[in-house]
Amino acid sequence: MHSLIQLSIVVLLLPLLSFVTLIFFNRRLPRRGDFIGVGILGTAFALSAYIFWTVIVQSYDPAFRIAWDFTWIDLGNVPGVGPLKIKMGIVIDNLTAIMLAMVTLISLLVHLYSTGYMAGDKNYGRYFAYLGIFTFSMLGIVLSDNLFSIYIFWELVGLSSYLLIGFFFEKDSAADAQKKAFLANRVGDIGMWLGILILYSQFHTFSFSEVYANLAAGKFALSNAWLTAAGILLFMGCVGKSAQFPLHIWLPDAMEGPTPVSALIHAATMVAAGVYFVARIFVMLTPDALHVIAFIGAVTAFMAATIAITQNDIKRVLAYSTVSQLGYMVLGLGVGAYSAALFHLVTHAFFKACLFLGSGAIIHAMHHEQDMRWMGGLRKHMPWTFATFTLATLALAGLPLTSGFLSKDAILAGAIGFANVEGGGIYYLIPVLGFFSAMLTAFYMGRQIWLVFFGESRTHLKPADPHHGDHHAHDSHAAHGDDHHAEHGVHEVSWNMRAPLVILAALSVFFVYSPDPLDGAKGWFMKMIPTPATVVGAANPQIGSLPAGSVLPQLAAVGALPETHATEGAVAPAEHGAAPAAAEHGAAAASHGEAKGGHAYSDPRQAEIVHAGHAAHYTAIYISSVMVVLGIGLAFVVYVFGIIDPAKTAVAIRPLYLFSLNKWYWDEIYQATFIKGSVVLSKLLSWFDTNVVDGIVNGVATLVRKFAFANAGFDKYVVDGLVNFTAFSVNTTGAVLRKLQTGKVQTYVVMLLVAVFGYFIYYFTRLIY
C-alpha cells in the first residue's frame, strides 16, 4: 500500500473518531469536547495538506493516480451470472488531493468558527459530533474509487445533512426543512442507484476504472440509449445533492440549520459532492446525457439567480446564489468545460463559505436578525466582516482579480465554445442564460452588500413582531437575551470567528490559482485537472463516424495518440481505454509543449469543444465583464443613488416580482402536484382497501360464518341429538331400575324369596314335563 493511501485512510477515519468520541462523551469532557473536534480536524487538515503538497506541488503531474482496493464482499460464483465481488478502495489523483485539502480546510475553519458561533448552545457537544460524521462521509465520497462506496458515503452525507439541518429540532420549520431535504435527496438517490445498477448489470463491477475500461472496450451490450439513461440516472443523484433545477427546493429551506453548517455543508462541500460525482462519471456520459446536464445547469443557474434578487433573508439570498453557482458548475460539466467546472467548484467553495460565515457573523452580531431590511450600517461596526464579505462578494460576482472571475469565465467560455460547436440556435440559450445569471448575481450581491453594510441602521424600522420569540429561538443561544437590543449590541466578532473569514477571503484572490488574473487556464489548477478522455466512443456510432480529417490540430499534435483511439474501440482497454491511461498521453504531450493546455482528447467532439472554449475565452471575458458591471451598476442605481425606487419598481412589475419572491412557485407546484397527488392517491388506495380488499375479506368472512352456522346446526341437532338420546335412554333405564333399589333390607329379602320361588317353580315345571 502506498504511503499516501495509508495517510488518506487516517485522514478519512480521524473525523469518525471525533464523531464517536463526542457523541458518547461530550458531556464528560471539558468545554463539551469542542477542542477534540477542532484538534482532530486540524490534524486531518495537516495530513491532507501534506498529501496535497506531495501530489500537486511535488509531482505536478496531470496524470497522477494511485489506487488501492480490497474485496469487501465476495458473493462467490453466482449461478448464471459468474463470480461477483464487491470491492472497496481508495483512489488518489489530483482531483482527490485538491478536494481532500479543500474539505478538511473548510471543515477545520467551520469547526473553529463554531466554537464562537455555537457557544452556549445546549447541544454544543452533539453539534461537533455531527460535524465530525459529516466530514467523515464527505471525505469518503472524495476518496472512493467505486460507485458502491460512493453511494454509501453519499447516503451518510445525506444523513448528516439531515441531522444538522434539523439541529434546532424544537422549531417546526427546522424539522420540516430537514424532512424536505431528506426526501428531495432521496428522489435523486433512487435515480442514482438505478444508474449504478444499469452499469453493474453490464459489467459486474462498481469500480470506476473497471467500468470505464469495459466501456472503452465496447463491452456495453445494451443500446446507446441505455448508456445515456445510465448517465442521466447517475446525474439524478447530483440533481438531488447539488440542488439542481427540479429538486432545488430543499436547499433554501436547509438554511434553518446553524449558519456554520450552511457554510460547510450547504455551500462548500456537500452540495459540491454532486458536481464532484458528475466529474467522476464524466468520461462515461454520452453527448445526449451531457446536453441534458448542460440545460439543467443553465436553467438552475438562471432560475435561482432570479429568485435571489427579491429575497430578504440574508441566508436565503446566499442559498439561492449557491443553487445558481451549482447550476454554473453543472452547466460547465454539461458543455464539456470539465476543468473549469471543477475549478469553479473549488473557488466557489472558498468564497461562498466565506460569505456564509460572514453572514453568520452578522447574524450573531445582530442577535439573530436575519432580515436584511432591518440591517444596514454595519460597515462601521464590523470592519473585518465587511472587508472579507466584500472580497468574497466580488469573487462571487466574478469581478476580475478574483478567483470567481477565473473559474466563471472559464465555464462561460466553454459554454460559448460548446454552442459554437453544436451550432444549433437552441444551444446558444446556455451561454445566454449563463451571462444573464452573471448579471443577476452581480445585482443581488450588490443589493445585499448595500442593504447590510451601508446606509443607516434600520433596526428601529422593524415592525413589532408577535412571533419575536421565534427569531431568538433560531439559534437558541442561551447567552443572548431578548433585552439585548441589536442597535447598541452590534460588535465585531471574536478572533476565532474572524480568522476563518480572513483565510477564506484570502483564498478568493486570483494569484492563489493562476498567475494571470484574466486566464485561469494558465494556472496550476486547470493544468492539474485536465479534461479526461471519454470512454463512450465505441458505444457511440455518431462520434465514431466523424471523419478523422475533421479532428482538430491538437489531436494531430499529440503524436503518441493513435488516430483511431477509442473512437472505434479498437484499442486494448488495458493500455488506452481507461481514463488515466489516456491522461498519460496528455502528460506526454504537455511535456512536449505542443498541444495547447496539454490535453489529450480521444474524442474529436470533446477536443473541438475545448478548443472552441479557448477560442471564446476573450469573448467570454468581455461579455461577462460588461454583464457584471451592468449588474453592479444597476444595484448602485437602485440602492445607492436611489434613482430607481425598488418599492415602486416592485409594484410596477408586480407579477414578476411576486413570481420571484415566491420562488417561481415551486413549493406551491409541488404542493399541488406531488404532495396533493400523493394524498389523492392515498385516498384512492384507501378507498380501494376499504371497499375492495376489505370487501373480499368480509365476503370470505361472511361465507365462513354461513358455513359455520350450517355446521353448528348439524352439531346441535344431529350429533348433540345422538349424544342426548343416549343419555336420555340411559337416564330412563336408570329411573326404572332405581325403583328396585329401595335401600331397605327387607325389600331385598322379598326379592330374594321371589327369585328362589321363581326358580323352584321353574325347576319343578321342568321336572314334571
Added chain:
Amino acid sequence: MEQLATIGLNHYLTISAILLCLGLFAVMTRKNAIVILMGVELILNAANINFLAFSKYNGSMQGVMFSLFVIVLAAAEAAIALAIVINIFKIFKSVDVSSIDSLKE
C-alpha cells in the same frame, strides 16, 4: 287317625316349614331390627329341626353335628348382629330398618 298316633318325618318337616314361614314373615314385615334378628333366629332353628329330623330318620350323626355348628354359628351371628344394631342405633338414633335407607341414593 291312625297316622296321628305316630310322629313321623312329615310332622317334623311341617313344624320346620311353619317355623321357617314365621321367621320369614318376621324378617319381611317387622320394622324393628331386633325383631328381624329374632326372625332370623327362627329361620335358623327351622333349619336345625330339618337337620335333626333327617339325621334321626337317616341314622347318621352328620345332621346332629351340623345342627350343633348352626347353634354356635347362630350365637356368633347374634353377637355380631346385635353389635351392628347397637352401632346403627348410635348413628341413626333408631333401629327402624324402614328409615335406614341411605344406600338408596
